[in-house]
Amino acid sequence: MSAPAASLGIQNIGQISIIVHDLPRATAFYRDTLGLPLLFTAGNMAFFDCGGVRLMLGPASSPELDHPSSILYFRVPDINAAHRRLMEMGVKIEAPPRLIAPMKTYDLWMLAFRDPQGNIMELMSEVPRLL
Amino acid sequence: MSTQNDTALTRIGQIAINAHDVDRATAFYRDVLGLPHLFRAGQLSFFDCGGVRLMLDKAEKPEFDHPSSILYFQVGNIRAAHQRIKDAGAKFEDEPHVIAQMPKYDLWMTFFRDSENNLLALMSEVPRPL
Numbered sequence: 614m615s616a617p618a619a620s621l622g623i624q625n626i627g628q629i630s631i632i633v634h635d636l637p638r639a640t641a642f643y644r645d646t647l648g649l650p651l652l653f654t655a656g657n658m659a660f661f662d663c664g665g666v667r668l669m670l671g672p673a674s675s676p677e678l679d680h681p682s683s684i685l686y687f688r689v690p691d692i693n694a695a696h697r698r699l700m701e702m703g704v705k706i707e708a709p710p711r712l713i714a715p716m717k718t719y720d721l722w723m724l725a726f727r728d729p730q731g732n733i734m735e736l737m738s739e740v741p742r743l744l
Numbered sequence: 745m746s747t748q749n750d751t752a753l754t755r756i757g758q759i760a761i762n763a764h765d766v767d768r769a770t771a772f773y774r775d776v777l778g779l780p781h782l783f784r785a786g787q788l789s790f791f792d793c794g795g796v797r798l799m800l801d802k803a804e805k806p807e808f809d810h811p812s813s814i815l816y817f818q819v820g821n822i823r824a825a826h827q828r829i830k831d832a833g834a835k836f837e838d839e840p841h842v843i844a845q846m847p848k849y850d851l852w853m854t855f856f857r858d859s860e861n862n863l864l865a866l867m868s869e870v871p872r873p874l
Contacts, residue, residue: 621778621825625794627867628816629759647753664755666796667816678863680810686758686797695753733808737757 628667631682631732638729639670646702647687663687682732692722692738699726699736707733718742758797761812763789763860769800772859776832777817793817812862814855822852822868829856829866837863848872 633639640659644651649668652660658671673679689695692710699706707725714721719739727733763769770789774781782790782797789800803809819825822840830836837855844851849869858864 621828622820623777623779623793623825624818624820626756626759626796626815627818628865629756630814630816632813649753663753666756678811678814681808683762683813683815684760684808685756685813686760687753688755688757689753735758736753 626666628669629683629685630669630671631685631730632673632679633670633730634672635729636670636672642729643668643670646699646704681730682734684733684735686723686735686737689736689738692724692736692740695736695738696724699724710736713737715742756796758799759813759815760799760801761815761858761860761862762803762809763800764802765860766800766802768859772834773798773800776829776834776859811860812858812864814863814865816853816865816867819866819868822854822866822870825866825868826854826856834858840866840868845872 631639636657636659640651640654643649643659643661649661649663652662652667654660658669661668661670696706696710705727707727710722710724712720713723716739719741722738722740724736725733726736761769766787766789770781770784773779773791779791779793779798782792784790787802791798791800826836826840835857837857840852840854842850843853846869849871852868852870853865855863855865
């Protein structure tokens with residue numbers, strides 16, 4: 614594995630698959646609790662948009678693929694407001710908002726929660742620092 | 745009081761990808777996939793993919809030690825990209841194929857494994873002549 618592939622031409626991530634065992638429950642969560650636009654459903658799959666990236670919720674096509682999702686870090690403008698809203702909606706908070714890394718011009722805050730399937734997800738927010 | 749606006753999930757900022765060997769995975773994402781390497785912080789290795797950060801990491805706990813979600817990377821020319829990744833020695837599960845015919849384009853995909861055996865995909869929307 615040595616050939617350089619600078620011209621492979623990967624533009625962006627177009628889609629991410631999230632395995633779910635209960636599609637109606639997961640669809641309700643991603644639509645109503647997280648507030649993501651539901652694009653369409655097709656058979657036992659539901660497609661959402663998140664800022665141009667498609668999230669595909671559906672069953673695993675083989676036992677090997679039936680594992681938890683990668684942690685997705687969703688950007689929000691106000692992590693404390695989003696935290697309050699998740700709590701109001703009864704979402705299981707894994708770790709409340711915490712400062713993860715002080716960067717040069719901003720503080721990076723994150724909060725971990727679980728979706729109904731038990732997948733860990735995070736919210737992230739870059740809070741500008743006063744100089 | 746929170747409003748819809750400041751609680752909105754605007755976009756995905758980062759995705760965590762488990763790697764058993766972060767050096768090996770860094771070489772794969774940098775040299776085979778050709779993604780810009782942003783920085784390394786201890787066992788964490790960060791890449792940019794069109795504005796989304798990919799974080800390669802060793803799982804902290806057994807609970808988190810599972811393969812990545814399938815990430816579908818958009819490419820302009822899926823046959824050329826497939827060939828290049830194959831030439832670089834990565835293992836493909838199939839050949840590029842049409843997965844869905846949309847009104848204006850054909851959606852092509854092909855699935856491959858990264859150095860950590862995570863299943864990933866290339867996707868390409870190929871416009872259809874009317």
